[in-house]
Amino acid sequence: MVPKEHSEQDYSASVQEIYSRYSSGPSGLDPTECLHRLTIYGKNTLIQSKKKSVYIRFFANFTHLMAILLWIGGIVALIAHMPQLAAAVWMVNIINGLFSFWQEFRAEKAADALMQLLPVKVRVIRNGVTIEIAAEDLVPGDLMVLAEGDHISADGRLVEASELRIDQSTLTGESHPVKKTADPSYETDISKIEYQNLVFAGTNVVSGTGLAIVTTTGMTTEFGKVAHLTQGIEEEKSPLQQEMVHVTRMVTIVAVSIGILFFIMLMTLTTVTLAESFIFALGMIVAFVPEGLLPTVTLALARGSQRMAKRNALIKRLSAVETLGCTSVICTDKTGTLTQNEMTITRIWIPGSFFSVTGVGYGPEGEITPDEPANQKNMDALRELFIAGVLCSNARLLAPDSANPQWNILGDPTEAAILVAAEKSGVYYEEESHRFPRVREFPFDSRRKCMSTLHLAENDLICYLKGAPKAVLDISSMVMENGEPVLLTGEKRARIMEVNDSFAEQGLRVLGIARKNIHGDVTPENAEDVEHDMTFLGLVAMMDPPRPEVALAVKKCHRACIRIIMITGDYGLTAKSIARRIGIITSDTPRIITGVELDQMDNNDLKQALSGEVIFARVTPEHKLRVVEVLRETGEIVAVTGDGVNDAPALKKADIGVAMGISGTDVAKEAADMVLTDDNFASIVNAIEEGRAVYANIKKFTGYIFTSNTPEAVPFILFAFSKGRIPLALDVMPILTIDLGTDLVPALALGSEPPEPGIMDKPPRNLREHVITRSLLFRSYLWLGPIQSLAVMSAFLYQYWTNGYWGRIFDLPAQGPLYHSAVGMALAAVVTTQIGNVLAHRTERSSILKIGFFTNRMVWAGIVSELIIIIIVLYIPFFQEIIGTAPFPVENWLFLFAWAPVLLLAEEFRKGVIRMIEKKKGVNNPSGGIA
Numbered sequence: 001m002v003p004k005e006h007s008e009q010d011y012s013a014s015v016q017e018i019y020s021r022y023s024s025g026p027s028g029l030d031p032t033e034c035l036h037r038l039t040i041y042g043k044n045t046l047i048q049s050k051k052k053s054v055y056i057r058f059f060a061n062f063t064h065l066m067a068i069l070l071w072i073g074g075i076v077a078l079i080a081h082m083p084q085l086a087a088a089v090w091m092v093n094i095i096n097g098l099f100s101f102w103q104e105f106r107a108e109k110a111a112d113a114l115m116q117l118l119p120v121k122v123r124v125i126r127n128g129v130t131i132e133i134a135a136e137d138l139v140p141g142d143l144m145v146l147a148e149g150d151h152i153s154a155d156g157r158l159v160e161a162s163e164l165r166i167d168q169s170t171l172t173g174e175s176h177p178v179k180k181t182a183d184p185s186y187e188t189d190i191s192k193i194e195y196q197n198l199v200f201a202g203t204n205v206v207s208g209t210g211l212a213i214v215t216t217t218g219m220t221t222e223f224g225k226v227a228h229l230t231q232g233i234e235e236e237k238s239p240l241q242q243e244m245v246h247v248t249r250m251v252t253i254v255a256v257s258i259g260i261l262f263f264i265m266l267m268t269l270t271t272v273t274l275a276e277s278f279i280f281a282l283g284m285i286v287a288f289v290p291e292g293l294l295p296t297v298t299l300a301l302a303r304g305s306q307r308m309a310k311r312n313a314l315i316k317r318l319s320a321v322e323t324l325g326c327t328s329v330i331c332t333d334k335t336g337t338l339t340q341n342e343m344t345i346t347r348i349w350i351p352g353s354f355f356s357v358t359g360v361g362y363g364p365e366g367e368i369t370p371d372e373p374a375n376q377k378n379m380d381a382l383r384e385l386f387i388a389g390v391l392c393s394n395a396r397l398l399a400p401d402s403a404n405p406q407w408n409i410l411g412d413p414t415e416a417a418i419l420v421a422a423e424k425s426g427v428y429y430e431e432e433s434h435r436f437p438r439v440r441e442f443p444f445d446s447r448r449k450c451m452s453t454l455h456l457a458e459n460d461l462i463c464y465l466k467g468a469p470k471a472v473l474d475i476s477s478m479v480m481e482n483g484e485p486v487l488l489t490g491e492k493r494a495r496i497m498e499v500n501d502s503f504a505e506q507g508l509r510v511l512g513i514a515r516k517n518i519h520g521d522v523t524p525e526n527a528e529d530v531e532h533d534m535t536f537l538g539l540v541a542m543m544d545p546p547r548p549e550v551a552l553a554v555k556k557c558h559r560a561c562i563r564i565i566m567i568t569g570d571y572g573l574t575a576k577s578i579a580r581r582i583g584i585i586t587s588d589t590p591r592i593i594t595g596v597e598l599d600q601m602d603n604n605d606l607k608q609a610l611s612g613e614v615i616f617a618r619v620t621p622e623h624k625l626r627v628v629e630v631l632r633e634t635g636e637i638v639a640v641t642g643d644g645v646n647d648a649p650a651l652k653k654a655d656i657g658v659a660m661g662i663s664g665t666d667v668a669k670e671a672a673d674m675v676l677t678d679d680n681f682a683s684i685v686n687a688i689e690e691g692r693a694v695y696a697n698i699k700k701f702t703g704y705i706f707t708s709n710t711p712e713a714v715p716f717i718l719f720a721f722s723k724g725r726i727p728l729a730l731d732v733m734p735i736l737t738i739d740l741g742t743d744l745v746p747a748l749a750l751g752s753e754p755p756e757p758g759i760m761d762k763p764p765r766n767l768r769e770h771v772i773t774r775s776l777l778f779r780s781y782l783w784l785g786p787i788q789s790l791a792v793m794s795a796f797l798y799q800y801w802t803n804g805y806w807g808r809i810f811d812l813p814a815q816g817p818l819y820h821s822a823v824g825m826a827l828a829a830v831v832t833t834q835i836g837n838v839l840a841h842r843t844e845r846s847s848i849l850k851i852g853f854f855t856n857r858m859v860w861a862g863i864v865s866e867l868i869i870i871i872i873v874l875y876i877p878f879f880q881e882i883i884g885t886a887p888f889p890v891e892n893w894l895f896l897f898a899w900a901p902v903l904l905l906a907e908e909f910r911k912g913v914i915r916m917i918e919k920k921k922g923v924n925n926p927s928g929g930i931a
């Protein structure tokens, strides 16, 4: 049966009424009923925001400043009786518009595809079993399971709530979390969002747990209604895209000014007609304006994020791609990010005895043996320790089955490790939980660094507790010795910490376990009411090996002058041992600052500490936020990792917030700029490498495009200054052929260059550095540009000189077949020299020999495309007519191709000199990798 329409009175109904109103129950819905409801209510999605209509975006590519200039240019050409030119200019405008639109479209599709990789999941109870489904499959009547850090995906009415607090700021703007309960409410004068028993899509669970019946989904949720209002907000351009808009605008202004100046010169110095002068001036403008730059940048960023996704880093904002390349500090968690988060208990201590545990992984195969022969009392104490450990855990072990041939776990690996070791000694969760049913849990939180549970035992309640040893000791007053609780004296505390430290120094993660009996009828409501006067039972120490790829990634960071700061909730000595093992710390005396010490430091002390090798241990997410803030104050570009709800502020504050895709909460993922699909530190470093590569590639194709501007402009300058006596080697149509034809694919190819060797061997780029630097302009306009111009003019003159005009410059015919074949030569010279140019631009400093000629196949596709276009333009009469070219003798190609390697050789020479200078100066290059 299908539930009735959503009722406004859901808040006043009892839990039973809610179940029957939505034809559901404590076991949730039946899967077939869900499918049926899905057909009626549709998917639980917000109808895709209609960004800007495709048509508007399509036409925008034909109506920007440059396009308008070309439209007008065509009209002037018509008036000047040059219909082919008009048609050609318009045609080129259309091709350019289509190409730009295609690039934007591809970039957008790439971004959408990435979002698909980050599906929103929810837990529901269906047919009595808790399962995870895609949020879009939620239907009214579904029983949603809510826990800390969850993103709520539909509106619902609570049927159960325990310490549930929800951040409703997306709907109300009020960031303080509100407490929620499952009780019916009879208030009538409050808004729907204020009802304590209703939960809403788009909000997040800050703490506690709950169950809610879904009342409405998709666009009919409160969030869906608001989403209607906010749709259409344009996504902000990234700083780099903004810079490109700015650059294109500036260059256009400069080009138009030069064009006007040129127009005036032609009119005053030569006998060229008004219309022709205008067309020539237009040629100058077109020569300088980098028409295809912006869409190519957008596509390069999108491609970069695609490559990052392949290396397990999902980028949520395009601008993060470029910021990543500037990252100077990574603040990282330890557990799960640097380590494998596959815990195995290897050592146990109970007062008086040490035990070793064999076996690796989650399979309960292995043995527990005392270091010295143990008596029955010791063995009982060990059993008691395990009973406390398994009862105070939420993880479950999953036996191998046909789908998963290995032992697996559900829940926290730290807890699972306890279950595994307990089974090795014959203590089973199922049996114990039957004997001592759990009545309450005070969940783990990173501030208390412990968790506790209450269990029924005959007439009493027992509290079991586990947590960081120091935290557990702080709330214990007794210790179990030989089966008897005895006073926990200072000496005994010191002994326990000594054992703890000896484990931690081996890089083991240590937990303390305690218990106590609670007499009386009242079940305590708060953790503080219970967690005191505990009886300490012992320590369990587990190994969590570093991820194998991390040590290499750490080395890479060091070479790239990126600092790594470990900020962990774990104990200092454990953190230090792991940090040393993977190479994060190298000095003998790294500073370890605990959360408590950090609280006593002012910002200046902290800044000072941050300048050396430092580890933050036993800290809370608030401390992490402070470290990030102070680092940013000192000008660092900070990437920070996080997984919990409380990490969200630090993730937001950092330049790059990195959430864990596997172990992270929805809240952390939402706050982050990047999500790691494998939770692995090495993936952050890979993403930084890609980020650097994207930026370098954008510089590469910008430099490439700018280079050919010079040989496009030089013929105009010679023409004007010779008062028209040196014929124009390249006029408007050949220039458009280069800018919007032959240059396009090679530029795109440079946008997809893989990271250059040595890219991680230099310090991070300054965030304020521009793409267009003085050195880029120098390289394009004053180094490669002039060489290319020389090639173009010599090719142009070569055709005249080999046809009876040897040595003459000032009385060459400016029309007729000879002139057009000379233009053909000039155009072909641009193409052949651009071959060397594109290869030269593949690297910034390395020799092409180092990366290999054929490592980017797109570049060769670009070169082939250039050659095909030039052959079409030279040999097909229709295009000869439009572009104004004529064929030249075949042997002239030898002359043209002789120029092809010149730009590449010139660059090899320049790069070689730079490498030599850097080597002399001893620029950071410990691996010698820049070359």
Ligand code: ATP
Pocket (backbone or CB within 6 Å): 332, 333, 334, 335, 336, 412, 414, 415, 444, 446, 449, 450, 451, 466, 467, 468, 469, 509, 510, 511, 567, 568, 569, 570, 571
């Ligand atoms: P990191 O911050 O590097 O991921 P972490 O997981 O050790 O490290 P927290 O989750 O803040 O950081 O845990 C802090 C300490 O609390 C741990 O070192 C451990 O001693 C203890 N602890 C962790 N998980 C549990 C748990 N489920 N129950 C009880 N105590 C725990």
